[in-house]
Amino acid sequence: MPARLAPDQSRGYLVPLGASVRGAGETGIFRRLFAILGQRPRVAIVVASADEALADDLDARLVADGAGHVQRIVLAQRADSEAQTALAVVEHADLVVLCADQPLRLSTLLGGTGLARLLRRRNADGMAVGGIGGGASVLPEHMLGGGAHGSSPRMGNVTLAPGLGLSNRLLIDQGGAGADRLGRLLGALALNPFVLGIGIDADTAAFIGPDNVLEVAGVGSVTIVDPTDVGHSNAADAGPSDPISITNLRVHVLVHGSRYDLDFRRPL
Numbered sequence: 001m002p003a004r005l006a007p008d009q010s011r012g013y014l015v016p017l018g019a020s021v022r023g024a025g026e027t028g029i030f031r032r033l034f035a036i037l038g039q040r041p042r043v044a045i046v047v048a049s050a051d052e053a054l055a056d057d058l059d060a061r062l063v064a065d066g067a068g069h070v071q072r073i074v075l076a077q078r079a080d081s082e083a084q085t086a087l088a089v090v091e092h093a094d095l096v097v098l099c100a101d102q103p104l105r106l107s108t109l110l111g112g113t114g115l116a117r118l119l120r121r122r123n124a125d126g127m128a129v130g131g132i133g134g135g136a137s138v139l140p141e142h143m144l145g146g147g148a149h150g151s152s153p154r155m156g157n158v159t160l161a162p163g164l165g166l167s168n169r170l171l172i173d174q175g176g177a178g179a180d181r182l183g184r185l186l187g188a189l190a191l192n193p194f195v196l197g198i199g200i201d202a203d204t205a206a207f208i209g210p211d212n213v214l215e216v217a218g219v220g221s222v223t224i225v226d227p228t229d230v231g232h233s234n235a236a237d238a239g240p241s242d243p244i245s246i247t248n249l250r251v252h253v254l255v256h257g258s259r260y261d262l263d264f265r266r267p268l
Helices: 029-037 049-064 078-082 084-091 103-110 114-124 134-138 182-191
Strands: 014-017 042-048 069-075 095-100 128-133 142-147 158-162 170-173 196-200 204-208 213-218 221-226 250-255 259-261
Touching: 014 134, 014 196, 029 128, 029 204, 029 213, 042 049, 042 103, 049 069, 049 095, 049 103, 049 128, 069 078, 069 084, 069 103, 078 084, 078 103, 078 114, 084 114, 095 103, 095 134, 103 134, 103 142, 103 158, 114 128, 128 134, 134 142, 134 170, 142 170, 142 182, 158 182, 170 182, 182 196, 182 221, 196 204, 204 221, 213 221, 250 259
Parallel strands: 014 128, 042 069, 042 095, 095 128, 170 196
Antiparallel strands: 014 204, 142 158, 196 221, 204 213, 213 259, 221 250
16 A cells, blocks of 8 residues: 555655667657756666566666666565665665666566555655556555566466555556557556556656646557446456456546546546
8 A cells, every 4th residue: 555645745646657669768758857856856766686687778768868876685585675775875865767678677676665664654755656667566565567468458468466465556567559468468457446547668658747647748658447337347256367348447548748537547
């Protein structure tokens, strides 16, 4: 669950980003984010040791786009998420970016630790938290840990696991309709129709502000699947590899500059 807000406090931005194929920062996403956060923000990158190569280009790009200082927190084991040096970096950061290829790899090192609790508290205090690629999936309470590609939802093609818990109303996949991952997002919603499903294309970000309005930035699209009025589904009776039937979903595909109200579940 997200940390409680103080009466006079606004929650920090939540910024899931799709995997980058053009090189981090080349689409202006970070410059736009830094314009919101203020000049020369302090940035921390959290990455599993097996995924360090993903963060190698990110450090320099963040500095080039206006970050004042960038530090990397490398998690090789769960004990690293309790280290005082890592906690101190997050305590003084203006933005923390989770960088991962496989979300389960990062979540097993982070979940339930002092670092996870601190990230929730600092976000409630106003610090922004972003996630790139698999790191985007880790951000909410309900994490899409993986699954087979394809446009049709099937039982057994979706792995759900606990995430970081910065939002309890979203399920994020680091691929939109264009990544042929829509099927696993639909399958995840059939199993958990409480949340909104969000698929994010490469080189694209969703800026979720304290007012719970999502704004799209980047060169791709963000696919939002709303199961509020979901009808019949065979998820409870389908076999381990059977296709899933799910009806009466609302789907929105949003591009750069488009906005969506998460509270009222409607485009703006």
